[in-house]
Amino acid sequence: MNDKKTHQTRRQRISLGIVVAFVVGIVFAAIFNVTLAWTNSEDFCLYCHEMKDNNYREYQNTVHYTNRSGVRAVCADCHVPKEFLPKMWRKLKASNELLHKFLGSIDTTEKFEAKRPELAQNEWRRMKANDSQECRNCHDANSFDFSRQGYRSANQHMEGLAAGQTCIDCHKGLAHKLPPIDQGIGNVVDPNAIPASVFRPAAPAKSE
């Protein structure tokens, strides 16, 4: 009889343990998701004056902030991947951004401008590597109505897409100011200027 009782309490403990683990799991998942959503919000990005005074201000003049239909892209729509694993990886890499927040690497507009070429190229490289996934989360080239695009843009889109180019190859500086570019027209005084070959990469060679 005593043996049976021990057996019963063990069973009860196990089932209680499962219930507790389940509840803890739900609570943890909820906290995880809420935190993730919160760190993806525009408010979160704008807690830092680095973002508010530089990137955000210049972005307010662009079509992704204000336009006739009011559809908006916030920071995370372009700068944080939507897929789970790339998103986690980006969030992990953001710890480096926290470090530089505390180091004060871009805590004045002058420092930010000095770093702009490097920071811009980081994003260009990232978007090139994932075939401009964040653009394509909203803009689908298969849904382009070329007859409603301008003559020049329709042609550029058809040629570029056929040549295997990706959005960011041409569409740089859409939402933020461009860093100094060495365009070979005698305008360059900045030693950090980005070469034209990086700003306007050639279409990939045809594999056929």
Add this chain to the structure above:
Amino acid sequence: MKSRLLITAALAAFLLAPCASFAADDTGGLASLRGKSISAPDVAGSDALRKAIETEPLDRDFTEQPPLVTHAVDEYPVTIAVNKCMDCHSWENARKEKATKVSVTHFNDANGKKLSTISSRRYFCLQCHVPQTDAKPLIANTYQRPAGTR
């Protein structure tokens, strides 16, 4: 009975006649607005019109007027960091982008010295070259182009 059959046949022939002529692309001497028969392949479509609007150089009203910009420029920055116009209109890129290249007069500095690149006094394209909108004149005027340029 015989006459009824004859009438039916005549009526059918009369009604079907236009169909037959359509099938043969005979417009009966009439010119359609498209300028073509219905079954002819659509060669130009509306593309020619759009091309004319967006890429043909605009007429100038003064003899020394800088050429006008035939497209929107509101997304194209001209700053100390970058000159977006030169992405297409520089000598290096113009042919590839099928754009008008910047005039060689823009390579002269204020003293008339020829430079190898665009002179800084000609850097800000939009000071002289301006885009156009479809706005009506606020005040009517009778200005005419100089006789030789009309």
